[in-house]
Amino acid sequence: MSQNHLQIKRADVVLAVLVLLAAAALFLCGRLRGYGTSADYVIVRVDDAEYGRYPLSQATVVKIETPYGTNELTIQNGTAYVTDANCSGGDCMHMSPVTAQGGTIICLPHHVTITSASGNSGMDVLAQ
Numbered sequence: 001m002s003q004n005h006l007q008i009k010r011a012d013v014v015l016a017v018l019v020l021l022a023a024a025a026l027f028l029c030g031r032l033r034g035y036g037t038s039a040d041y042v043i044v045r046v047d048d049a050e051y052g053r054y055p056l057s058q059a060t061v062v063k064i065e066t067p068y069g070t071n072e073l074t075i076q077n078g079t080a081y082v083t084d085a086n087c088s089g090g091d092c093m094h095m096s097p098v099t100a101q102g103g104t105i106i107c108l109p110h111h112v113t114i115t116s117a118s119g120n121s122g123m124d125v126l127a128q
Contacts (some may be wrong), residue, residue: 001023011015015071015084031052039100039101039102039116039117039118040055040056040057040100040117040118041053041054041055041056041098041113041117042054042056042073042075042080042098042114042115042116042117043115043116043117044062044064044073044112044113044114045112045114046064046066046110046111046112046113047066047111047114048113050067051064051066051112052064053117054073054075054080055075056075056078056079056080056099056100056116058075059075059076059077060074060075060077061073061075062074063075064110064112066110066111066112068109068110068111069086069087069109069110070084070085070086070110071085071087071092071107071110071112072084072085073083073114078099078100079097079098079099080097080098080099080105080114080116081093081095081097081098081105081127082095082105082107082114085110087107087109087110088109089109090109091107092105092106092110092112095118098115098116099116100113100116101116102116103115103116106121
């Protein structure tokens with residue numbers, strides 16, 4: 001092989017530096033806007049209307065009563081999960097828990113949605 005093919009050209013170095021700078025700028029912009037932050041509480045919605053907000057830092061059991069049925073939400077050790085539901089399938093009891101890093105629990109028969117959210121805004125962590 002000739003030496004021309006093995007040499008790194010100045011344009012290659014400049015391009016690599018520009019790509020790294022762009023990646024760093026995007027990362028920092030995301031951090032400054034709050035992307036990737038952890039959540040402080042869970043939001044329970046029934047029929048897309050807010051039912052309640054509950055801190056992930058406080059151990060509690062919440063009885064969610066809807067016109068369609070009842071769910072029991074348990075929050076402990078920064079984790080929220082459904083421990084009881086009187087719907088036919090009970091799929092919500094087997095879903096992954098909601099944590100400060102995100103997650104969603106849905107009970108379709110009861111029209112219940114449980115998501116994590118940050119204290120800085122009313123937006124879901126997943127929607128940010």
